[in-house]
Amino acid sequence: MKRYWRCHVCNDIHYGIKPPEICPTCNFKNAYVEISSAEAKKIQSGETEMDKEKFRQAIGKFAEKNEFQVNPNQEKVNMLIDGIFSCEENHWMKYCPCRLITKDFDEDLKLVCPCNFLIHETYKDKEDGECWCGLFVRRKNE
Amino acid sequence: MSKLIMFHGRECPHCQVMMPLVDRLEKEEGIKIDRKEVWHNEKNADLMRSYRDIIEPKCGGQLRTPSFMNTETNDILCGELEYDKLKEWATR
Numbered sequence: 001m002k003r004y005w006r007c008h009v010c011n012d013i014h015y016g017i018k019p020p021e022i023c024p025t026c027n028f029k030n031a032y033v034e035i036s037s038a039e040a041k042k043i044q045s046g047e048t049e050m051d052k053e054k055f056r057q058a059i060g061k062f063a064e065k066n067e068f069q070v071n072p073n074q075e076k077v078n079m080l081i082d083g084i085f086s087c088e089e090n091h092w093m094k095y096c097p098c099r100l101i102t103k104d105f106d107e108d109l110k111l112v113c114p115c116n117f118l119i120h121e122t123y124k125d126k127e128d129g130e131c132w133c134g135l136f137v138r139r140k141n142e
Numbered sequence: 143m144s145k146l147i148m149f150h151g152r153e154c155p156h157c158q159v160m161m162p163l164v165d166r167l168e169k170e171e172g173i174k175i176d177r178k179e180v181w182h183n184e185k186n187a188d189l190m191r192s193y194r195d196i197i198e199p200k201c202g203g204q205l206r207t208p209s210f211m212n213t214e215t216n217d218i219l220c221g222e223l224e225y226d227k228l229k230e231w232a233t234r
């Protein structure tokens with residue numbers, strides 16, 4: 001089961017089965033201690049803005065070093081980002097606009113965008129692979 | 143309510159591709175397909191979820207949009223489809 005961990009040096013929070021050996025922020029070794037979800041929430045309560053433009057930049061950066069890229073079709077991307085943000089407005093999380101949530105929170109975490117689309121049959125082993133919605137497409141070899 | 147339902151999402155690109163085909167099918171075959179938007183209408187979303195056991199096995203284990211369902215036969219199709227395939231589902 002996943003739990004929360006806090007770096008005792010720089011207060012980075014990690015959520016996972018085990019903490020990283022080296023803190024990615026301060027590079028300290030064996031720095032993580034387990035904490036409760038309430039503590040994690042308090043530490044993370046500082047507001048950070050994520051508007052559509054910032055999200056667009058974030059997914060672009062996320063794709064940068066990967067075998068996929070954000071779909072060059074701007075119109076499609078704009079529509080999908082609108083959908084992702086309206087899901088967040090109505091259902092608290094940036095859920096996929098092309099799949100409906102089940103209302104089982106753990107199950108629905110699989111639908112938070114970007115999801116693990118590398119396993120989608122629309123992407124895996126496909127030269128023209130794309131995530132189910134087409135927000136991400138496999139990068140073409142230049 | 144028609145026995146044929148299309149569950150769709152307003153911001154789902156596959157659904158946008160399929161809409162004109164559904165229009166054409168209704169016009170050419172004189173049938174009615176109930177379009178139910180699920181991301182902005184909770185009643186429709188609950189209806190789609192109520193068919194979860196029937197839709198998911200045919201749609202990659204998820205409630206994908208668009209999903210086309212015949213509520214009498216439980217015939218399901220999902221995603222972007224050729225017109226003929228959609229027609230075959232609707233007129234079977």
Ligand code: SF4
Nearest residue numbers: 096113115131132133
């Ligand atoms: S299928 Fe694409 S748009 Fe949908 S959640 Fe996954 S990455 Fe995002």
